[in-house]
Every structure is written in structure tokens, then in C-alpha cells.
Amino acid sequence: MNELTYREASMADLPFLDALIEADEVAAARDIAPPDNHGQQQEAMRAIEADPNHELWIVELDGTPVASFQLSYLPGVSRKGAWRGQIESVRVTPELRGKGVGAAMMRWAIARCEERGCGVVQLTSDVNRPDAHRFYERLGFSATHAGFKLRL
Numbered sequence: 701m702n703e704l705t706y707r708e709a710s711m712a713d714l715p716f717l718d719a720l721i722e723a724d725e726v727a728a729a730r731d732i733a734p735p736d737n738h739g740q741q742q743e744a745m746r747a748i749e750a751d752p753n754h755e756l757w758i759v760e761l762d763g764t765p766v767a768s769f770q771l772s773y774l775p776g777v778s779r780k781g782a783w784r785g786q787i788e789s790v791r792v793t794p795e796l797r798g799k800g801v802g803a804a805m806m807r808w809a810i811a812r813c814e815e816r817g818c819g820v821v822q823l824t825s826d827v828n829r830p831d832a833h834r835f836y837e838r839l840g841f842s843a844t845h846a847g848f849k850l851r852l
């Protein structure tokens with residue numbers, strides 16, 4: 701595999717991000733887009749771009765987008781005031797799954813959190829993704845907490 705490159709996402713990447721979501725069986729079934737989805741996505745992208753504690757990354761292979769993920773940096777008073785790096789929306793194009801892109805991308809994301817001074821890196825993963833859970837465990841993550849969500 702050639703070297704992956706990383707760049708922050710822009711509005712122009714929204715169609716690629718939509719394609720990744722659509723190719724993700726669990727997310728596509730869960731995240732049904734409302735009719736005004738494009739406007740909401742643009743608003744979210746502007747908020748991410750404006751906030752230094754949020755980054756949405758596009759991963760490229762030979763100049764072609766192949767994956768993405770979001771990093772959020774969360775301050776807190778627990779853990780002696782350590783910041784947390786939150787990794788969200790981890791997605792790789794279907795044809796490259798299992799080929800090392802995800803592992804390389806996650807190692808890069810963890811290093812980015814370290815650069816930002818985070819004391820812990822955390823993520824959530826849908827309970828319907830046992831393969832993803834094994835993947836994260838191989839990278840050193842532990843399932844130490846139960847996550848809860850409330851749809852609004």
C-alpha cells in the first residue's frame with residue numbers, strides 16, 4: 701500500500717462523506733437523511749471548521765479520498781484535567797476495508813491526539829459491529845465503559 705495522506709475536510713467533500721455513509725450498512729440504516737440534510741451538513745461543516753477543538757479528516761491514497769474520521773478534543777476536570785481525544789465517524793471505502801487503511805488511519809489519529817496533549821483517546825462503536833470491536837481491540841482499545849444515547 702502506498703502512503704496515505706491526511707487533509708482536513710471541506711464543503712467540497714460532502715458528496716464523498718455521503719457516499720461513505722451510504723456504503724456503511726449500519727450507518728445507512730440508522731442515519732436516514734431528512735429532506736433538508738444538505739443544509740444541516742453544511743451548517744455542521746461550518747461549525748467544525750470554526751472550532752479548533754473539532755477536525756474532520758479526509759484520508760487519501762494516491763490523491764483519491766478513501767476514508768474519513770472526525771476528531772474532537774474534550775476538556776475535563778476528571779483524570780487530573782486531562783483532555784480527551786474523541787474519535788468519531790470512522791469510515792473506509794468498502795474495497796479497501798481489511799487492507800490496512802483503517803489501522804494506519806487510527807494510528808495517525810491517536811498520534812494527532814497525543815500532539816494535542818490528550819491524556820486518553822476514546823471512541824464509541826455501534827453494538828452491531830463486532831468486527832469493528834475486534835479491530836479496535838487489536839489497536840489497543842479496551843471496552844471499559846458502556847455507552848448510552850438518547851435520540852432527540
